[in-house]
Amino acid sequence: MKWGLATRLGSVLALVSLLMAGMTGLYAFQVARDLLVQATKDELMTATQVVGRRIRDVHLDASRDLHMLSRHPASLALLQNPSPQQATQADQLATLFELIMAANPGYFQIRLISASDSGLERVRVDRDGQQLLRIEGDDLQEKGHYPYVSDTLQMPAGSTYQSRTVINHERGAHAGLGQPTVLLASPVVNARGQTLGVIVINIDLKGAFSRLAADLPAEFQLYLANRDGDFLIHPDNTRTFGFDTGRRVLLQDEFPATRDLVARRVDQLVFEADSGEHATEPVIATFTANRARSDNPDAAGFLGLAQPRSNVLQRSHALGLTILQIASVLGLVGFALALLLARWVTRPLNTMSNAVARFSIGHPILGLPLTRQDEIGQLARSFEQMQQQIHQQFTELQANRQELEHLARHDPLTGLPNRRLFIERLDNALARAKRTQTQLAVMFIDMDHFKAINDQWGHEAGDAALQWVAQRLLEHTRETDTVARLGGDEFVVLLDNQVQAEQLALVAQKLIDSMREPWFFNGHLCQIQLSMGISLYPQNGDTADALLNSADNAMYRVKTASRNNFGFAPEG
DSSP states (O other): OOOOHHHHHHHHHHHHHHHHHHHHHHHHHHHHHHHHHHHHHHHHHHHHHHHHHHHHHHHHHHHHHHHHHHTOHHHHHHHSSOOTTHHHHHHHHHHHHHHHHHHOTTEEEEEEEESSTTTBEEEEEEEETTEEEEEOGGGOOBOTTSHHHHHHHTSOTTOOEEOOOEEOOOTTOGGGTTSEEEEEEEEEEOTTSOEEEEEEEEEEHHHHHHHHHHTSOTTOEEEEEETTOBEEEOSSGGGSSGGGGTOOOBHHHHOGGGHHHHTTSOSEEEEEEOSGGGSSSOEEEEEEEEOOSSSOGGGOEEEEEEEEHHHHHHHHHHHHHHHHHHHHHHHHHHHHHHHHOHHHHHHHHHHHHHHHHTOBTTBOOOSOOTTOOSHHHHHHHHHHHHHHHHHHHHHHHHHHHHHHHHHHHBOTTTOOBOHHHHHHHHHHHHHHHHHHTOOEEEEEEEEETHHHHHHHHOHHHHHHHHHHHHHHHHHTSOTTSEEEEEETTEEEEEEOSOOOHHHHHHHHHHHHHHTTSOEEETTEEEOOEEEEEEEEETTTOSSHHHHHHHHHHHHHHHHHHTSSOEEEOOOO
């Protein structure tokens, strides 16, 4: 049997086209796979940074509670000379502890500890399951020999002590006993600069990270290690807190690539772990250094997220099948058409091959004969479908990254800007005000009797009340103003246009009056009132912290005096 020229040319062209299709398909598949892996690394790093920021926000919120309690008049009074009112003051302070712990389920314990009497606990509230217990009388213990007391007593006013993460073995710790915990403490200092005692908050580490992990995709694995690399959080709970039982389970042993991170030579890492313990199930991981936010270097550590590499590669399987189908169709079509018009077939195949070879996410496939109603057109449309699939996958990855960034800057309940975004906007507004020598104002708002709503109708009512208040505040402020939720039942408003005190008084009264609108929850009429403190730039400070503290103090004076009112911070 003799092979004719058309048959030979058709066979050669079919083999060449199949080879070209295979090579270009393999190249496209490899590019898409590499881009998927890189996008996953970027997503993991973004998620790790978001989790790190949320951890810092938890620390900032706890520090703020500490500083508020350390400056509270009842704390000072209880640690000074005995008086007949101390029992009442202790009750008031215990009630305040309970309110803060009710608003912060991640707190195991809040204590006021005296610098005298060997560090005797003066007021203490513990969490026990769903209950809050006030510890009194002979159950109060002496804690002067613990570092979080002795070290904090040596710190200046306004400082925050952070312990290293440990398993709580303190007797009578209730829910916190035997659990991972971090202790934050702040000194209580009187007007003469004498340190009278400390306020201590025990934070539930495991619960805090469980809440953070709930917001992450299910396939993400969360890791936390201390400054020496000992695992504190690990997908396998048996590998955590090994040092508490006399063994060491280290980050740098499981992930050798993190040795430079533990040695402080780098601040963050992105890598693929495919050896040792992860040889059978490789993962893509990111780790960042979590710097200590206190004077205690033991509080530093390392935060990481990992995702099985197989999950990432599964996304490329459908793409690989499509590319295989395209390569097969290309060979068959090339062979059939080459028998008839070899030159007519060769030209579009070369065009398509060159177009696919130049393919990338940012450069779409151009010049494909999509309008042809034959096999070449079908092949071109298949290539376009492949491009659309890749583009859709990367669009979804980008949307997930943007959603994570939005969560890091907004309150998930009300949708308002959170503390981080508000501070950024306030810093920008202060920079403009300093440059143009104009005035701005900060309103610090707290809901009155918010705990009563939670106690009477439950936390669903409390959440609905927070959302209703947020909506009223947005409706009665300008679009140029910033309304944010700092946490709990506290809101803040930034007015960065030129405003006078008389105008501010009208705005404040309008916001308070807006709460008189009837609001119902499950058919019950609920009354909501606000207490508000107002600070001005430059009269009450020239930094974000100074303005917030001035407005906060002004709000507490309103709460103490009358509630459901507003007041201005005095000029400093």
